[in-house]
Amino acid sequence: MDILFVADPLEVFKTYKDTTFSMMREAQRRGHRIAACEPRHLVWESGKPVSATVREIRLTGGEHDWFEVTATHAVPLKQFGAVLMRKDPPFDSEYFYATHLLEQAEREGARVFNKPAALRDHPEKLAIMEFAQYTSPTLVTRDEAEVKRFHERHGDIILKPLDGMGGMGIFRVGKDGLNLGSIVETLNRQGTTTLMVQRYVPEIAQGDKRVLVIGGEVVPFCLARIPQGSEIRGNLAAGGKGVAQPVSARDREIAQALGPVLNQRGLLLVGLDVIGDYLTEINVTSPTCFQEITQQAGFDVPKMFVDALERAVQ
Structure with a gap:
């Protein structure tokens, strides 16, 4: 099978931990042919199928020069057996437009x-708001008064931007409410941002x-990302610090409830973020942690993923 990875530039991959790289390595191990491009390489000209200028690559096994380009050419996306959208966040306007081009490619086959x-x-x-029975009390708003009322009810709260990633822009406000107004102003940009x-x-x-769900099935190990120092x-x-551990009974309950629903909607790979007993995020753009779990727990996550991908395209 020919597999196209739509991703960040290959030159910036940190292969010792990159999940997309681990997918490529497993796919090549099975004899699949690999190509890669960036979202900026997608092209849709009126009257023609969505295509991309792609690099056909072969993984070398090297640490630094880890791939070699065997060919570069423009190809309609419908000619690939599978197209994996693995562009990292943020989900900005360009990401949004890329999904529309990819959806057109779907209509073409x-x-x-x-x-x-x-x-x-x-x-x-x-x-997560669709699955409120698994979340801690949560509020989505741009209204400062609503935030203050929520704080009065719950005391110790976390505030975060909806478009943040990697922990960016997350604030904690305790029962004393210190700096709450200033934090809200920073995050909601004077009432203009939710x-x-x-x-x-x-x-x-x-x-x-990070609890991974692949093809609706729960990966039996998760990666607990533990705050360090005063963070x-x-x-x-x-x-x-990432520590692989078996999923708990509660982790599995949440993942088994959401997994089949999300898989039915076309989400082959999902990363659920769970703190204690509560679901906090549903990661769908470019879920990670394959290599950390595989290396620490000995469970082959890339194998489970490519197994699910092969079943999905049959």
């Missing part, structure tokens, strides 16, 4: 994972768990 419409329909923070507020979950000290954020990008 391409098989795209995760499904472009599902990427648009599941903003990673807002998506933000999310959640009751603080103290179990963050044990880690912000409240467990994100690896914010200095958190």
